[in-house]
Amino acid sequence: MTDPVATTLAAYDLVAGDYATRNAAATADHVAHQEEFAALVGAGGLVADAGCGPGRDALWFAARGLRVAALDGSRAMVTRAAAAGVPVARADLRALPVRDGALDGLWSSASLLHVPRPQVPAVLRDWRRCLRAGGVLGLTTSTGGDEGWEVVPYDVAAGPLAAPVQRWFVHHDRDPLLALLAGAGLTVTSVAERIGARRWLQVLAVTPV
Numbered sequence: 001m002t003d004p005v006a007t008t009l010a011a012y013d014l015v016a017g018d019y020a021t022r023n024a025a026a027t028a029d030h031v032a033h034q035e036e037f038a039a040l041v042g043a044g045g046l047v048a049d050a051g052c053g054p055g056r057d058a059l060w061f062a063a064r065g066l067r068v069a070a071l072d073g074s075r076a077m078v079t080r081a082a083a084a085g086v087p088v089a090r091a092d093l094r095a096l097p098v099r100d101g102a103l104d105g106l107w108s109s110a111s112l113l114h115v116p117r118p119q120v121p122a123v124l125r126d127w128r129r130c131l132r133a134g135g136v137l138g139l140t141t142s143t144g145g146d147e148g149w150e151v152v153p154y155d156v157a158a159g160p161l162a163a164p165v166q167r168w169f170v171h172h173d174r175d176p177l178l179a180l181l182a183g184a185g186l187t188v189t190s191v192a193e194r195i196g197a198r199r200w201l202q203v204l205a206v207t208p209v
């Protein structure tokens with residue numbers, strides 16, 4: 001049986017170069033979300049970027065004075081992020097290699113959307129475990145109640161996979177997502193819907209003090 005996460009990570013290995021090029025510039029909405037998250041985390045806070053891709057956001061946080069520990073499951077993405085100067089490790093965002101309460105902030109931009117739906121509650125609980133009391137989750141994920149395979153819109157590097165190269169997407173409607181966050185012990189402080197190439201939810205949530 002096909003493992004949607006392994007297949008998706010293999011797809012990122014094949015498109016990392018074109019993905020990095022096409023997503024080099026963040027949208028104004030995205031930067032505003034980063035600003036709000038960074039302000040809540042506070043100067044010098046330690047932030048994990050879970051599913052950092054080529055490292056655009058991690059570099060932005062580092063330039064903003066935050067300490068960053070980035071991770072990604074795609075070897076090609078990790079290689080790119082490291083080359084860009086991001087402190088990055090290859091790891092699975094579904095089980096973060098982080099001590100309990102070690103993080104001031106956890107950033108997930110367009111990465112929860114690759115977690116199979118049945119696994120999402122446990123992943124959010126694990127993210128909450130990693131945050132200190134008063135720690136901040138900054139989440140951007142796609143809206144909708146459906147899930148499924150999508151053929152990548154990026155140029156594919158030569159590799160062993162037969163075409164089509166696909167990613168598994170899991171979209172979340174607003175209210176069920178907020179219920180999942182509450183169930184994980186996270187208090188949502190803001191949620192905004194943004195429309196770009198997809199419809200996005202930008203969420204900020206904190207752990208109880």
Ligand SMILES: C[S@@+](CC[C@H](N)C(=O)[O-])C[C@H]1O[C@@H](n2cnc3c(N)ncnc32)[C@H](O)[C@@H]1O
Pocket residue numbers: 005008009012023050051052053054056057071072073074077091092093094108109110111114115
């Ligand atoms: C759509 S990209 C987002 C990259 C970056 N955060 C951004 O905003 O451009 C999703 C990223 O999540 C990573 N990813 C997906 N599932 C993962 C998993 N289970 N563990 C670690 N990384 C994962 C992919 O390799 C990819 O780099």
